[in-house]
Amino acid sequence: MSRKYVIAGNWKMNKTSEEGADLVKEIVGAVGQQSDVEVVVCPPFTVLESVSRVIEGSNVKMGGQNMHPAVSGAYTGEISAEMLRNHFSSYVILGHSERRAYFAETDDFINQKVKVALENQLRPILCVGETLEEREAEKTLDVVKTQLVGGLAGVSAEQIGSVVIAYEPVWAIGTGKVATPEQAQEVHAFIRQSLSELYDKAVADKVRILYGGSMKPGNAAELLAQEDIDGGLIGGAALDSNSFIDLVKSAIAQD
Ligand code: PEP
Numbered sequence: 001m002s003r004k005y006v007i008a009g010n011w012k013m014n015k016t017s018e019e020g021a022d023l024v025k026e027i028v029g030a031v032g033q034q035s036d037v038e039v040v041v042c043p044p045f046t047v048l049e050s051v052s053r054v055i056e057g058s059n060v061k062m063g064g065q066n067m068h069p070a071v072s073g074a075y076t077g078e079i080s081a082e083m084l085r086n087h088f089s090s091y092v093i094l095g096h097s098e099r100r101a102y103f104a105e106t107d108d109f110i111n112q113k114v115k116v117a118l119e120n121q122l123r124p125i126l127c128v129g130e131t132l133e134e135r136e137a138e139k140t141l142d143v144v145k146t147q148l149v150g151g152l153a154g155v156s157a158e159q160i161g162s163v164v165i166a167y168e169p170v171w172a173i174g175t176g177k178v179a180t181p182e183q184a185q186e187v188h189a190f191i192r193q194s195l196s197e198l199y200d201k202a203v204a205d206k207v208r209i210l211y212g213g214s215m216k217p218g219n220a221a222e223l224l225a226q227e228d229i230d231g232g233l234i235g236g237a238a239l240d241s242n243s244f245i246d247l248v249k250s251a252i253a254q255d
Contacts, residue, residue: 005251006231008040009238020047024054026241032058037251040091052088063091069112081120092117095127097170107150118159125164126151132171157199165209166233172213181222184211188228217246224254
């Protein structure tokens, strides 16, 4: 089964408009014309405009890091799907563990966002993953299944192909502790099996499942070589052009 790898950078709350444009200029210069791997950058909302100008005419895509499910209205500090589209975004990260932990986002709320994103031609990158406590209590697969089923409720078999899943063990995010390729593959295979049960095997085989959690050039090749790992959602290593470009090249080399 050939699935196109996705390397997506989650810049979190980093970079001004100018810094973001400089970073993405280097990415576009190095890997912006290749089409073997889908390259996505997710800057803060205030940086979308400057980045969109730089990626125009290249194959680099852009996404938001969050959105609100409402069309518009009294939601101070929030941003809608239409606003993201209006700024040339084609992806949106939803359900990141930092949103779940610091902003109390529930599976039900994340599910509303997933459906609204899809209705607005935004591809959701739906994040799932267990905490260290949950892993130690051997609850990893239960937690991931609950987040997956909850996040995808009401998403049709036609729509699921536009969804990207990111497995991000919370204990590996920003900690330098990366899941072993075997640990990651076990959960990725479980996610694909769960998608087969929710939809069917042919549909599940097409969905890209990314690994996220301290992925960097030194550990990427082994992770990306796993059968059910179709790319990476990258935090820290996405803030430096050389490491992000190396990660994209590592994915290209897997083809
Ligand atoms: C993330 O937050 O999505 C992430 C994977 O971060 P890091 O690569 O820094 O662990």
